[in-house]
Amino acid sequence: MTSFSSSTTDGGTWSSWVGTDTATTATGSTSGTWYTWIRCDSTATSGTSTGDTTWVRWTTAAEIHDRNYGEGSIDRQEEQRRYRAGAAQEALERRERAATQQKEKEKAEIRAKDLLLDLIGEKELAVYNETGRLFVKGKKFDYIIQKSGFIKKISKEKITDLCVHLNNRYSFPETDNVIAMKLAIESDESGLLKLANDHGSVARPRELLKAACM
Amino acid sequence: MGELAIIDGTGDTKVLWDKNNEDEVEAAEEQFDTLIEKGFTAYSVKKDGEKGKKITKFDSDAGKIIMVPKIIGG
Numbered sequence: 001m002t003s004f005s006s007s008t009t010d011g012g013t014w015s016s017w018v019g020t021d022t023a024t025t026a027t028g029s030t031s032g033t034w035y036t037w038i039r040c041d042s043t044a045t046s047g048t049s050t051g052d053t054t055w056v057r058w059t060t061a062a063e064i065h066d067r068n069y070g071e072g073s074i075d076r077q078e079e080q081r082r083y084r085a086g087a088a089q090e091a092l093e094r095r096e097r098a099a100t101q102q103k104e105k106e107k108a109e110i111r112a113k114d115l116l117l118d119l120i121g122e123k124e125l126a127v128y129n130e131t132g133r134l135f136v137k138g139k140k141f142d143y144i145i146q147k148s149g150f151i152k153k154i155s156k157e158k159i160t161d162l163c164v165h166l167n168n169r170y171s172f173p174e175t176d177n178v179i180a181m182k183l184a185i186e187s188d189e190s191g192l193l194k195l196a197n198d199h200g201s202v203a204r205p206r207e208l209l210k211a212a213c214m
Numbered sequence: 215m216g217e218l219a220i221i222d223g224t225g226d227t228k229v230l231w232d233k234n235n236e237d238e239v240e241a242a243e244e245q246f247d248t249l250i251e252k253g254f255t256a257y258s259v260k261k262d263g264e265k266g267k268k269i270t271k272f273d274s275d276a277g278k279i280i281m282v283p284k285i286i287g288g
Binding site: 104107108109110111112114115118119163164165166167168169171172173176179180181182183184186187188192195196197 | 219221222223224225226255257259265266267268278280282283284285286287288
């Protein structure tokens with residue numbers, strides 16, 4: 001082992017890289033791996049200046065891949081177009097479903113109000129429609145049932161917020177919940193009070209909230 | 215004509231019966247019992263604003279019965 005420089009070795013990796021001539025640099029070689037790689041006319045110093053060579057095939061393949069699958073490729077554009085069309089269709093269907101559900105909910109609320117009409121009459125239903133509240137007299141206390149929100153339990157000194165409602169309340173029209181509370185207060189006030197959770201009290205104001213009543 | 219109003223997500227579903235028609239009364243009673251077993255509470259109500267009355271047995275003479283699903287504290 002007397003050689004310390006790859007350019008002076010013979011028959012080694014360097015030699016096969018640059019060819020078997022006496023070239024001391026790869027760019028100066030006219031045979032060997034480097035030359036095959038770029039197949040230059042021995043003046044080329046980079047792969048980009050070559051013709052149909054490994055380098056060109058390699059870079060061309062990358063360009064084709066990029067054209068087919070890259071950001072701006074036809075396949076990619078088509079894929080994105082389909083994705084956008086699918087997303088738009090889904091959004092449309094979602095909106096239609098929501099609109100249908102909303103219509104069904106409104107129909108259900110109308111039916112619930114028809115049922116309440118049977119119980120309180122037209123005049124009070126008009127007040128209920130205006131206020132969303134129904135005044136109910138129990139044996140122990142008076143109550144204001146609200147379409148949304150707590151039931152107000154009214155005593156001489158204070159008004160207490162009670163939370164009690166139909167199980168799965170939001171799967172029912174709001175007025176059905178009002179009807180259920182009215183019937184429960186009138187027929188089993190103690191049972192309802194046991195179920196209800198107390199959410200705090202305030203001093204009773206001089207004037208109560210306006211509400212439909214019997 | 216009797217009416218069973220079952221409170222549900224649609225507002226209510228009605229089951230009607232003519233008390234002179236045994237089949238209709240039987241069908242309404244069967245529905246009533248099924249709902250009571252499921253935990254519904256039945257109230258007999260009148261149109262004149264009289265307070266609802268809780269009932270546990272089907273009454274074919276009741277003008278209107280409202281079936282209410284389970285109530286819970288929140």
